[in-house]
Amino acid sequence: xxxxxxxxAVTAALSAGVAQAYTVGxxxxxxxxxxxxxxxxxxxxxxxxxxxxxxxVYWTFFDKNSGxxxxxxxxxxxxxxxxxxxxxxxxxxxxxxxxxxxxxxxxNDDGKLNCKANPTxxxxxxxxxxxxxxxxxxxxxxxxxVPVIDGPxxxxxxxxxxxxxxxxxxxxVGGAMHAGGADxxxxxxxxxxxxxxxxxxxxxxxxxxxxxHSGTNIAFAYDTEQNxxxxxxxxxxxxxxxxxxxxxxxLPSSYxxxxxxxxxxxxxxDVFVYSVVSSPAFGAVQTLLGAYGK
Numbered sequence: 664x665x666x667x668x669x670x671x672a673v674t675a676a677l678s679a680g681v682a683q684a685y686t687v688g689x690x691x692x693x694x695x696x697x698x699x700x701x702x703x704x705x706x707x708x709x710x711x712x713x714x715x716x717x718x719x720v721y722w723t724f725f726d727k728n729s730g731x732x733x734x735x736x737x738x739x740x741x742x743x744x745x746x747x748x749x750x751x752x753x754x755x756x757x758x759x760x761x762x763x764x765x766x767x768x769x770x771n772d773d774g775k776l777n778c779k780a781n782p783t784x785x786x787x788x789x790x791x792x793x794x795x796x797x798x799x800x801x802x803x804x805x806x807x808x809v810p811v812i813d814g815p816x817x818x819x820x821x822x823x824x825x826x827x828x829x830x831x832x833x834x835x836v837g838g839a840m841h842a843g844g845a846d847x848x849x850x851x852x853x854x855x856x857x858x859x860x861x862x863x864x865x866x867x868x869x870x871x872x873x874x875x876h877s878g879t880n881i882a883f884a885y886d887t888e889q890n891x892x893x894x895x896x897x898x899x900x901x902x903x904x905x906x907x908x909x910x911x912x913x914l915p916s917s918y919x920x921x922x923x924x925x926x927x928x929x930x931x932x933d934v935f936v937y938s939v940v941s942s943p944a945f946g947a948v949q950t951l952l953g954a955y956g957k
Contacts, residue, residue, distance in 0.1 A: 688793050688794070688795075688811055688813040688838065689793060689813050689814075690713075690715050690790045690791060690792060690793045691768075691789060691790065691791070691792065691793070691813060691814030691815045691816070691837065692767060692768050692787045692788055692789045692790075692791060692792075692814050692815050692816055693765065693766050693767035693768055693787075693792070693814045693815070693816035693836075694766055694792070694793070694794050694811050694812060694813055694814050694816070694836070694838075695763060695764065695765055695766075695811070695812040695816070695833075695836050695839075695871070695935075696708065696710055696763060696764040696766075696794075696796045696809060696811055696812075697763050697809075697810065697812060697869060697871035697904070697935050697937075698761065698762075698763060698809065698869045698871065698904065698906070699724065699749050699756075699761075699762055699763060699764045699796075699809075700749070700759070700760065700761045700762070700798075701748075701749040701750040701756065701758060701759075702750075702758055702759055703750055703758040703759075704750075704801075705800065705801040705802040706798075706799070706800055706801070706802070707748050707749055707750045707798075707799045707801075708748070708749040708764075708796065708797070708798055708799070708809065709746065709747070709748050709749075709796065709797050709798075709799055710746070710747040710748075710764065710766075710794055710795070710796045710811075711744065711745075711746055711747075711794060711795050711796070712737070712739070712744065712745045712746075712747065712766065712792055712793070712794045713743070713744050713792065713793050713794065714739040714740070714741065714742070714743045714744075714745075714768070714791060714792050715741065715742065715790060715791055715792070716741050716768075716770075716771075716788060716790075716791045717739065717740050717741050717743075717770075717771040718739050718768040718769060718770060718771050718788050718791045718792060719736055719737070719738055719739070719768070719769045719770075719771050719778050719779050719782065720736065720737040720738075720739055720745070720766055720767070720768055720769075720792060721734065721735075721736045721766070721767050721768075721769060721782070721824050721825055721827070722734060722735055722736070722737070722747065722764060722765065722766045723764070723765045723827045723828070724749070724754075724756050724762050724763075724764055725762050725763055725764075725765065725830075725903070726760060726761070726762045726904075727761055727762060727901035727902070727903060727904040727905070728830070728901050728902045728903060728904075729830035729831075729833075729902060729903045730830065731827075731828040731829075731830075732756065732757060732760065732762060733754060733755055733756045733757075734826060734827065734828075735753075735754055736778040736779075736825065738771070738778055739771075739792075749764075761904065761906060762904065763871055763903070763904055765816070765827060765833060766792065766794065767787070767816055767818070767824050767827070768787070768788045768791040768792045769782035769786040769787065769788060769824045769825075770782075770786050770787075770788045778825075779825060780825065781823055781825055781826075782823065782824040782825050783822075783823060783824065784818060784820070784821075784822060784824065786824060787824070789815060793813075794811050795811060796808075796809040796810075796811050797809055798948075800948070805947055805948050807939060807947075807948040807949075807950055808950040809950065810935075810937050810950065810952060811838075812836050812837075812838040812839050812871075812935050813836070813837055813838035814836055814837050814838070815836075815837045816833070816835075816836050816837075817833075817834040817835045817836070818832055818833060818834060819831060819832050819833075819834055830902075830903075833873050834873065834932070835873055835932065835933045836873060836933055836935075838935070839871075839872075839873070839933035839934055839935040840927075840933065840934045840935065840955040841932075841933055842872070842874075842927040842928065842929055842931045842932060842933065842934045843874060843929040843930070843931065843932045843933070846955060847929055848926065848957060849926070849927075849955045849956060849957050850924045850925065850926050850955065850956060850957065851870075851924065851925055851926070851927060851934060851936050851953055851954075851955055852922050852923075852924055852953055852954040852955070852956070853868045853922060853923045853924070853936050853938055853953050854866075854921075854922050854938045854940075854951045854953070855868065855884075855909040855920070855921060855922065855923060855938060855940075856919070856920050856940050856942065857909050857910050857914075857919055857920075858919055859910060859916060859919070862943075863942070863943065864919070864940075864941070864942040864943075864944075865908070865909075865910065865940070865941045865942075866908075866909040866910075866938050866939065866940050866941075867906055867907065867908055867909070867938070867939045868906070868907040868909060868923070868936060868937075868938050868939075868953075869904075869905075869906055869907075869936065869937050869938070869939065870899065870904070870905045870906075870907065870934070870935075870936050871903060871904050871934070871935045871936070872902075872903055872927065872931040872932055872933060872934045872935070873903070873931075873932035873933040873934075874902075874903075874930050874931045874932025874933070875902045875903070875930045875931065875932075876899050876902065876903070876905070876927055876928070876930070876931035876934065877899050877900065877901060877902045878898075878899055878928075879896050879897070879898055879899075880896070880897040880898075880899060880925045880926075880927075881894050881895075881896070881897070881925065881926075882894065882895055882896070882897035882923055882924060882925040883895075883923070883924050883925075884912075884914050884918055884921060884922070884923045884924075885921045885922055885923075885924070886917065886918045886919075886920065886921040887920050887921055892914065892915060892918065895912065897912070897923070897925050909923070934955075935953070936953030937950055937951060937952050937953050938950070938951040938953065939951075
């Protein structure tokens with residue numbers, strides 16, 4: 664059975680009037696936005712948070728190697744909505760730094776709006792918050808869907824919710840593939856659409872993990888006719904977040920539309936991937952979720 668080319672699939676979606684779509688995930692004790700960045704002016708990451716219960720939501724921005732950069736808190740009442748933007752001056756997140764966001768919910772016993780000082784893991788509130796996220800590009804009049812990784816979030820024993828700073832604090836997040844657990848040995852399938860030309864059809868694959876996925880991985884690419892390439896080395900330079908420009912992989916010139924597979928090691932912990940496809944023919948940036956399987 665032949666694969667449907669991405670151009671045909673996206674054209675069908677656009678002709679139906681659906682340029683972007685998102686699904687609000689489950690309510691839990693936290694979530695991860697696997698890639699976030701802003702340039703201080705026209706490019707920003709925006710997160711919308713919905714709460715079922717009165718909670719204090721603590722957020723942390725980590726760099727590609729889970730280095731703690733900035734953190735803060737947001738007070739929320741029951742049935743509340745809060746907007747978060749990376750470029751907001753009060754958040755003071757460094758511009759032009761690729762990273763990821765972790766949000767966790769702590770109970771707010773009195774229901775008043777007052778960020779707690781030192782909440783512990785016992786203050787985790789489950790079934791409390793959910794979110795969606797977007798990458799906003801004002802210069803190009805575009806908004807791209809950023810998938811949110813649903814909880815539950817599991818943190819290292821002894822972690823203080825109000826200041827999550829250590830690189831190994833985040834142990835797992837429910838919506839990811841558990842490369843170090845039940846899903847060990849599963850392959851990751853990453854979609855791409857390229858033309859080998861600057862400024863044309865381009866794909867960036869976002870790879871996020873809770874552990875350490877750095878190193879050289881053996882990967883394969885397939886085209887729309889199910890033809891595989893030989894194996895090639897897929898280099899991951901960072902521990903928790905890598906942005907892969909597919910055109911830098913030097914695939915065969917005819918492999919313009921297909922998918923790439925690789926198997927994360929158990930050191931990676933929880934793994935989540937998605938592809939960001941930009942094409943002049945589409946008129947909008949498209950986000951394609953990765954898949955996992957054996």
